[in-house]
Amino acid sequence: MKQQYKSYQQTCDFLQDCVKKYPNLITIESIGKTWENRDIMLATISLNVENADLKPAMLYTGTVHAREWIGNELAVSFIDYILSNYNTNPKILRTLTKNTLYIVPCLNPDGFEYSRTHFSFWRKNRRPNGDGTFGVDLNRNFSVGYGKSTDTASNVYSGPQPFSEPETSAMKNFVDNKDNITIALDYHSQGNVFFPAHKFNHEQEIDGTDLNTLCANMNYEIHKVTGRIYGIHRGKPPTKLISGSGREYYYSRGIIAVVVEVGTRNIPDFMQNMQESIDENIPALLKTLGEAQNYSKNAPKRVKNFHIKNVASNEVTLSWDYDCDKDIYFQIFRNTENKEACNESNLVCETFNTEFTDIQLQSGTGYYYYIRAVNNLTLVKSPYAPKTKIKTLLEPDEFSKTIFPNPKEVGYVASKLSESNRKHFGLNSLFIGVNETKGTSYGVMQFNLDSIPNDAIIKDVRISLYPLNRVNAKIEKFGEWSISFVDTQSVSELSDYDQINNAKIIETLGQTIPSEQLTQGKWSHWDFNESEKDILQTQLKDGKLLFKISGPTSLPQGRDSQMMMFDLGYGNFGGGLHYRPSIDIKYTIPSKEIVIDASSTVSVYENGSIDENLICGFDANNNKIYGSFDFDLNSLPDANETIITDCYIQIKNKSATKTKQDIRYNIEFVDVENISYESIQNRDRIEFIGYEVSRADLQKKKTHKFIFDYYSCLALEDVHKDNKNAKFIIKPTSSDIKNHTVDWYGIDSKNSVKLVVKYISRRKVAVNQVSNLKITKEKSQVKLTWENPNCEDFKGTYVVRNRFHKPKNHLDGDKIYAGMDNYTYDDFGSVKIDKYYGVFTYDNVPNYSEPVVIEYKS
């Protein structure tokens, strides 16, 4: 009864018109008759449409559920857009040259018309069930995972048997007879979220990256139009998975299949909202139609064994396998978030090689890498290899901690729930926003900072929340979600609504999430800016951080909910540890300073040395005189735990002979065994220290500092590790000069040449690996056991699972466990699937060990 929307009959008439106008581009057919004898119309669109079945194809289905009108409306608009623009838009022309679109605007015409004219929120088809009730949920009537139900009145009644309905059996017939379909999109409402297909287990699939990236690339197009970001949610344990849906049937036939949930209501305001949904989805649809060819039988094969070969703090080397083919090159994409697009904006490499080093990365940062093979002649691409994730190493002076709230210190407080707020802390999801039953609702989370030293110097901070469900955020572009620092002194009871509502806010983080960018299944992150880091810095002395998460607090006329649900990671409703809110803090600590006097000084002349003084310059025969000095580093702490952050040599000159010549002096860090004129002339130079000083400098001031660069600090650490003295020479840089010398203070109680070292104590290398790693099957679960290393600095193990290759990095796969235990179960993994497990140990930095890897064979 909303006039702007096209009816079933108008849609059929529109398709007829299209065929008349564009006979080369479109054909239509009825693929079946409904219970009420309506035709289920399917359009085929391609350039030279008579060849359509020979090209790779995308299948579009709309309005499977009667009340989800977007499916039909978007289909009509998309067809109209393609046909009226193909001859002026080269992108459409290219796309239709190589790909075919099969499109069913409305798979449930009976239900759709019933919804349009009688009962707006009708969902099923119009099968007479014989008991006075009507309808089968078509999206429960396909065969994969079909669940038999007897409640015919139910909105999700699955029908007497799989494909009992004319609509679903028509789809089955069509799809079974078309082996060129490579992608299927099923349009529903609502939620602004993509639901890619899955295989009813929680293991990575070979095409999992394809599914997520297809959605992410659509998201990229959507965002360009309206700024909106859809969620991408593949279903996660232990959530029950939908049975008998069309998506799973298409996927079971090797088709990349996705449900797209559009909008925030089943039947939105046409002018305000539906038009936006249509406008943002058309470019996304066109993009995806162009991908059909990349999943065809003739597309290049997927890259194998895409893995991390090497990781440093600022670079990563990736490597992969491919059967030799001179026409194939590779595209590598890099993202810092999961489920982001792969396109020109993040393409970091194109190469014919099978190895690539990515440079200028941030330390201690997670990166996702993706790879595709491309045929250089046809430009047809392969599917994606499973993505790989790494975390770059920390810089030598950095530490990082991921902190989770305790269960009693995370939850939500709602204005209408008062007393019961306490009960759901650490149990229910975080409901944040406003609705009729809960009233205004805030999230509360407190982090204990015991693991961070009070004097830590904060470098980077990120808060992460996992958006679990946005289906109750029902209003488009209304409200935003934000996080505020709360003065911990102003709250004594975290679960008290009034206290949280009136808590003293120190500052609200600058970054907020507007409603149209609330995603589902895709993490939300808040990265702190400098002033926010400063606040955290001052909070360190409190030993804890308290945050209040706020959404909208009022609703417009006639609306009942704008409520967002974030995962708590505790309780029966959440997804466990993986999805717990967290704060990641990267920091360093203040350095200590130590001043070391030279242990010996020598002036070295061509014909002999003089101990305990320090002269350099030129003798009467134009020969250089070298000053040599060294330092005993034993007063520094254990070399394995000493990171030198800054260092300089301080040296003072007593006197210098006067000259107008431009004579300059410098200091070299050298590696010589015994000091003699000959050994110095043949010296191994490690590095110059700082810059040279001139005669003029010597006259202006007496004290000179020679500052170590980064490399020289590392070299000094090495000398310390080798338990040697650090040796230096000071000498003129000029030549052909006679009888000029500088007399430096050598070993002298007050003025001695000094080495000033700033350092921090931090482990440089990981603790030992675990030993005796074993794998067993217990209660139809995989169980891993091992022995932890016996070391004070051991802080835990990190266990990951990877179906495709041996994990090389602790993020290279699905996280199974992190902690101090010596065993773990793989709760959600399938015992029927071969895979690798990697166990890494870590210390308090953390440095991660090389993994101990074990292969599981089903």
Ligand SMILES: [Zn+2]
């Ligand atoms: Zn639906």
